[in-house]
Amino acid sequence: MKKTLFYCVIASIFLYCLFPFFWAIQTALKPAGEVFRLPVSYFPETISLENVKDVFAKRPFGRYVLNSLITAGGATILTIAGASVLAFRLRALGLRRAMRIQRWFLVGAILPPALLVIPVFMVMKQLSLVNNYLALILAYTALNLPFAVWMLHAAFRQLPRELDEAALMDGFSPSAILCRIILPLSRPSLAVTAVLVFIFCWNEFILALSLMPSQSKYTVPVGIALLSGASVYEIPWGEINAAVALTTVPVILVIAALQRWIIEGLTAGAVKG
């Protein structure tokens, strides 16, 4: 009885979360006429890939995906690399001092990205980086570093200090200790952090909109938001939903690729020495 109730609750949460996806996918698969028909049909009567085709053929959607992959991917790599070094140094400081510093990191993480749009834009303008991939990569890295450092420091702390000391006595240099001992042992946490950073960058809108104003540099969220019909009165719902459905694909692929480590990272907190 209790179990049934439990599963009912889980199922409703599941449905609640997945309904938007379901709606996007089914709308994407409807031909133009069916999208606006009333009463609403929950399952397309005729499945058509028209919208998907249009998104790529009539719009530079492929270009948007590429832009997103470059910025999100670049920012993820840069964030993880920077956060690894910072977290490693923090760990060496000992918990008390590390926490004192980390509190300030948290302040950085609290600021909403929208608040930073104008200052960041001005900086990038000064550096002549507007419309340059580097602008978004640097901005995303800065935004994600506090979170990533927090995650990785928590992960590195799980490893016994004697491990570093043993490595030091064996003749490892500090950078070798990080790359050959600490990082390989923190793979699950690295995977989780990387995925979360990647998803944040992939979905980010306001900075992408302002730092990359030319259409050839739109990222996927910007591109979707600015999809327009033949006139201001026509909203191409079918294409928008096709784009939305497609957008989730790379994220799902990334998660699938790192699944083993993500589960490890979420379940097993500690790696025993």
Added chain:
Amino acid sequence: MADVELRGIRKSYLEGAVAALRDIHLKIPDGVFSSILGPSGCGKTTLLRIVAGLERPDAGEILIGGRPANHIPPPERNVAMVFQNYALYPHKRVYENIAIGLRLRRTPQERIREKVEGVSNMLNIETLMDRYPKQLSGGQQQRVALARALVREPGVFLLDEPLSNLDAQVRDATRSELKKLFRGIRATVLYVTHDQTEAMMMSDYLVVMDGGAIRQAGEPTHIYADPTHRFVAEFIGAHRINAVPGRLENGRFRSADGAIVFDTRVSKTSNVLMEIRPENLVHESQEQIMLQGEAVLVEPMGPSNLVSVKVRENELKMLLASRPILGAPLRFSFSSRHAFFFDAQSGRRLYPDLEA
């Protein structure tokens, strides 16, 4: 192999608020197995870490093999350390764990193979080479950690409580093996432990530490027979030494409750603790000082029983082959030469007068 000398080592933590080591002078000759013994927090591990180079002393000099080592980085100090929790690399196989130190020192591949094989045969772990540390038992992990130190053939071995994570049975076996092993290669060893049995049984040279200072150093049997400080007397010995508060006056000891009175050759006048080991209290009246009490507790230990005897206000423990009846009067005796006197204030030993 190499000797180790420490001159005036000081170390404190939290900007001097906590003193970990106060003016440590110590000389461990080449090829000597020495133990650093003390309760937790006495600074023994800090001392080891300073020799290893994992920590810097605030003051003082470290000499390894006669060479000042203060500014030599750890991997070049000619020392190898075995950590309490072994600190094996979990993501590397046993072979790699042992070999990596040599690899980083650019030893030729062939030499590495030879040396790793030699060491693993010595420690009987040659069949475990392809396993990962977590697939090993505690005892096996410990051997791998030892192998990792041995393979480097350092001048000095530093061992930080290497047996404390093992089961009691494995520990006993490993203790004997370690002693044989290090004796066999005539290694200089600094062995940190809080277990006095371990320290007594294994070492040629024993250093007893308390509160960041060395209380006494010397041969284990000598320290057992002739402790210079109350702390040492109470810390060393399989069974805790009996302590009876009292007063020395005109060469005569009188316990605070007046029940134990005997003549001594210590002429100082002072409030003291008279301490005597349980193994020096004997049944019946074989020795000159006789006492009578009442058995209040019997702790059987197999070959003998640890018996607590109440003598007026003091409870003394003694070893008896037979099992006394609780509450029955018990006569026992001891010789005054086995009684140690320690100043009640300073804890220092009060010695018999020389000429007497």
